[in-house]
Amino acid sequence: MRILHTSDWHLGRSFHNTDMLAAQQHAIDFIVEQITQRTIDLVLISGDVYDRALPPVDAVRMFDQALVDMHAAGAHVVVTSGNHDSAIRLGFMSRMMRDAGVYIRTMPDTIVDPIIFDDDGGGQVCIWTVPYLEPRLHAAEFGVEANHVGIIQYVMDQVQATITERGLEHATHIMMAHLFAAGAAGSESERNIGEGTEVGTLGQVPADLFTGMDYVALGHLHGRQTMTDTVRYSGSPVAYSFSEHLHRKGMWLVETGPELVVSEVDIPQLKPLAVLKDHLAPLLESADYAWAEDAWCQITVTDPKRPPQAFRRLKHRFPGMLNFILAPTGTAETQTTYSDRIAKAQTDMELVLDFVDHVRNRPASQNEERWLQDALNHVNRVKEQDVQ
DSSP states (O other): OEEEEEOOOOBTOEETTEEOHHHHHHHHHHHHHHHHHTTOOEEEEESOOBSSSSOOHHHHHHHHHHHHHHHHTTOEEEEEOOTTSOHHHHTTTHHHHGGGTEEEEOSGGGTTSOEEEEOTTSOEEEEEEOOOOOHHHHHHHHTSOSSHHHHHHHHHHHHHHHHHHTTOTTSEEEEEEESEETTOOOOTTSOOTTTTTOOTTTTEEOGGGGTTOSEEEEESOSSOEESSSSEEEOOOSSOOSGGGTTOOOEEEEEEOSSSOEEEEEEOOOSSOEEEEEEOHHHHHHOGGGGGGGGSEEEEEEOOSSOOTTHHHHHHHHOTTEEEEEEOOOSSOOOOOOHHHHHHHOOSHHHHHHHHHHHHHSSOOOHHHHHHHHHHHHHHHHHHHHHHO
């Protein structure tokens, strides 16, 4: 069998208040193309299909069409739920869709019910589906401690027992799960699945718990990475934070047979990410930054004093600038507290000018000083008229 492993689509998510639907559709279209070009038999989506439990209408419509397109391209599809998904909503109509070769598994009772496919070589491929399991909800039911290690150990014990009971020892075993594997690298766009419930690394699951599986298709972390030869994250198909600007977004192609072979499939991005940091002048003028003019940008300006109209001028060259940061460096004067500064002001004008310099780290220009002086003069005239 030829299998694509993907996860963490997060349909409906925005990026610094920018709609991501076009970028997500671009990635989905590429996945569908790969199904046709590479003769893919099966697509695995390991959780976080949606970005929130109640997804927007456009996201639901996009996923519905994606399932139709992947099935029409000739692939079976297996989907498990992640910590961002609502198990009930994602699993709606799942029992009817399986007759069309689309398997949506969101409930723990399906863990010991593998989806079995016949391999071209005459063997069997068993897909074990593990939806995201919140320890607070399932630990008592499973009779284990309320942490992810205990939950997954219980799952593996149940799976191994089922393999033995059903005589599936000679099949190829692939597990889908949504969790944080110990030693993996996270990014800023992931929700902490242990937050508020666990301490230290109890939210992380050792990769060696998956002993006996030929391949483990993980979801949750957004960077494609290899934990062991058999335990891997596909990462998200689209970047969702600037911490991911160095990621190569993509999937894993898994080919079963006498030997299991895994290779990378990169997903081209609708827009690249650019993380730029420099003084304003080179950011505006240097040809070294020309490549970022069509990218989504995070730009940090490092001038000692805030340059005038920096945001507007950068936005003109980099219309895709989504995050603007001021980080003064170099020869900036040592800053005193605002209380110290206003204590030294001898006139109303000095007080106003100190305030302007304090809040924007740049003194008022000559024109601004004239405007401020005119405003103060007007206020003083009004005060004198009130006294009279």
